[in-house]
Amino acid sequence: MEGGTRIVVIVVLVLLIIGGLVLVLNHLGVVSSGPTPPPHVLARIVRKIDKDTFEVMDLSLGQWRKLGYNKEGKYKNPKTGKYTMVPSMTCAHCGKDIPVPELPATGPEGGPEDPMVYEEMMRNYRCPLCGQLAMPSPDMGEMPMPPGGVAPRPVQPGGAPPRPAPPVRR
Numbered sequence: 001m002e003g004g005t006r007i008v009v010i011v012v013l014v015l016l017i018i019g020g021l022v023l024v025l026n027h028l029g030v031v032s033s034g035p036t037p038p039p040h041v042l043a044r045i046v047r048k049i050d051k052d053t054f055e056v057m058d059l060s061l062g063q064w065r066k067l068g069y070n071k072e073g074k075y076k077n078p079k080t081g082k083y084t085m086v087p088s089m090t091c092a093h094c095g096k097d098i099p100v101p102e103l104p105a106t107g108p109e110g111g112p113e114d115p116m117v118y119e120e121m122m123r124n125y126r127c128p129l130c131g132q133l134a135m136p137s138p139d140m141g142e143m144p145m146p147p148g149g150v151a152p153r154p155v156q157p158g159g160a161p162p163r164p165a166p167p168v169r170r
């Protein structure tokens with residue numbers, strides 16, 4: 001009977017070790033870049049702009065991911081080696097490519113997650129090139145993605161959130 005007990009103890013120990021490994025791997029997965037997007041997403045051309053020099057670059061998402069990004073979500077500029085590449089947007093006033101504004105660093109992760117904070121900031125964002133409001137009209141469609149964040153919903157004129165689409169009858 002002693003042999004049976006020993007086997008049970010060994011099995012429990014092995015299960016504990018496997019559980020611990022899974023936890024560690026999960027933790028590493030969260031810290032690193034996360035799941036790899038499918039190939040058609042990686043092939044998509046993404047325009048980014050250097051926040052310091054305003055140089056625009058069009059690379060595929062896969063190429064950007066290979067270059068790497070820092071914890072603030074800024075990608076590496078392949079020419080300077082610095083993490084200064086941020087999502088680009090077009091100024092509604094002068095039509096030039098400008099960097100999207102950076103989120104204020106108030107949260108523990110470097111910026112608030114609240115989309116309302118971002119929307120408010122976008123409405124007041126002035127183009128660094130022409131000094132005019134870069135997004136004067138709230139109904140211009142989708143807002144650009146904040147660095148490393150979730151795109152907020154566009155706000156309808158009057159400030160009311162967009163109405164959900166009516167349910168589709170089957």
Ligand SMILES: [Zn+2]
Nearest residue numbers: 091094127130
């Ligand atoms: Zn402008």
